[in-house]
Each structure stands twice: as structure tokens, then as C-alpha cells.
Amino acid sequence: MIPHNRPTLNIEEEEAAIRVIRSGWLTQGKEVEAFENEFCKFVGLPEGHAVAVSSGTASLFLSLWVLNAKNKKISFPGYVCSALHHSVAMISGNENLIDIAPNSPNLDLSLLKKSNSDITILPYMYGIPMDISNFKNEIIIEDCCQALGAKVNNKHVGLHGTVGIYSFYVTKLITSGGHGGMFVSSDKSLIDRVKDYREFDDRQDYKKRFNFQMTDIQAAIGRVQLKKLPTFLQRREKIFQRYKKEGLELLDVDPELKHISPVRYRAILKTTKPQIIINSLQSIGVKSIIPTNEYIVSENQSLFPNSFQFTRETVSLPIYPSLTNSEINVILSALVKK
């Protein structure tokens, strides 16, 4: 079976994990700090502006917490993974769901303008970022869980809003050994508050805190993966271009928008017959999926027409660094008419 996703882990990640195990210090320590600093360097922030946590969801919750989101109107698209609903519920915020733009997997910014939100969570779905330079006065959480390495105007995603979050879940662009997340901000006071929240134990007060820590084993694996990220992104781009060259109609950024540089987190095939495609790939041992199929969208079709249409007209194909050329040929054999 060619899986829809497969982590790309090798001897370097194994050695990093062994190094930490043998060191005798397994929990949050020097490796986490080094990972945070290397992450800052990668995205172009000064040292000390990133906080590693246990998941992307944890980093989103902490973003909402640090932005005082309780009882606030929090806008985000319904066409997204459930982590956003959970985080908003955990902070007791008021969900305000907005449709995605036509022919885009991302929130419709023209609807956001009219929404009068207190806080907006902007996921950059499938690696496709958005230009938010017209929203300078808004409080925006850039959800870069699917878009690490993407840029707008040559600046990394996560640096354009109030805060940025990333996920290192096993299927994401890099993984810190299964789960992990990062919170970034250019505002040092937000960073300090998030770090304080993460230090939950042995404190001399009873402020609310929680254990959202990343372990040193996770961070050591994440550091190796971060070094490999540029090569991973190149390989993903190569696969994406191969699919396009063979005539597949893939979701992509409008070529006119030269200032938007996506990463190829997903290869989303546009088709009016998704189930037929999924079945025909399945019959030759290839796993493909409907990329996002949230209950809230299918239950409220008339409120989210673009989202609903997307769930009915897209199939996500395998695309990851360890996908081999012969596996790509197998996938194409079911999709390209000779």
C-alpha cells in the first residue's frame, strides 16, 4: 500500500533520540531551548521569540489564552481541522465561522472585513499562505500548522500577524517524533507570558498554568527535521510539479500573485468525481482522501457554500519527501489517461 502520508525519518533522528536518552535528561531542557533558537533563525526572528510546546493545538490554545480570548468573538473558517473548535471551546471564546473564498482553501478575507471580530485564526490550508497586509490593525493568529516554510513578500508565515503557530504532528512538514508545536511572536511580552504558563510546577503562586511542555527527545528529533526542511520542501515541490506536468489539475496559488510562495503540504486534485478517484487509486494500492470534511460544514451547507463545494470537489494525493519515483508512477498510472 502507498500510504497517503509517511514520516521521513532516518538514522539522524534515531541518533538524536539516543543521544538524549543516554544523556539522562529527557524532559524539557537544553534540546528544547536549542530547537526554539534554531526555529527563530529559520523563520527570521531574534533568539528567544519561539516557545516549543506539546502540539499545534497547545500552541493555539496558548495563543488564545495570551490574547485574552475568553468571551471574545473569534473568527475562523469552518473548513479546517477540529483543533480550532476545541481550542476556542477550551478558552470559552465565541466561535464565529466564516466561509472560505471561492476556489481557495482559505478564509474569505472580504467576509472577514465585515465580521467585526475580536480575534481571527487564519489557517493557511495545504501550504497556501495569504497576504494579510491590509489587516494590520486586527489581532490575527496565523495558523501555519500546514505551511511551515511558506512566505509572503519574502517573509516567513507566522511573522505577519500578532502571533504564529506551527504543528509538528507526524503528518506535518516536519515532525518532532509524533507530536509537537511552536508558538512565535515578535512581541516579547507575549512570549514571556506563554513561557510562564508552560512552567507549571514549583511556583510560588497559584496562577493558572498547564503542562504543555515538549520533551528533549522530541526537540532533538525536531532539530534534525528542521535542518532537513529545505530539502524536504524541494522534494515536495518536485513531486508537485511532476503531477502538474502529467496534466493533473492541482490546487495552486494564482500565478499572478508572485509575492505568495506556498509550500507543497498537500497535492489537492480538483475533480467532480472524488469518490471514483479514491476508489480507483485504492484498487491499485494507493491511499487518497477527501482532505477536509468537517461535520460543521456538511451540516450547514447553505452557510458555507464554498466550503461545502470544496469538500465535494477535492481529493488529496500522496506527497511527501520519502515518496519514491516508482510510487509516483503508480499513482499517475491511475490518474493520467494514456
Ligand SMILES: Cc1ncc(COP(=O)(O)O)c(C=O)c1O
Ligand atoms: C490547520 C491546523 N491547525 C491546527 C492543527 C493542530 O495541530 P496538532 O495536531 O499538532 O495539535 C492542525 C493539525 O492537525 C492543523 O492542520
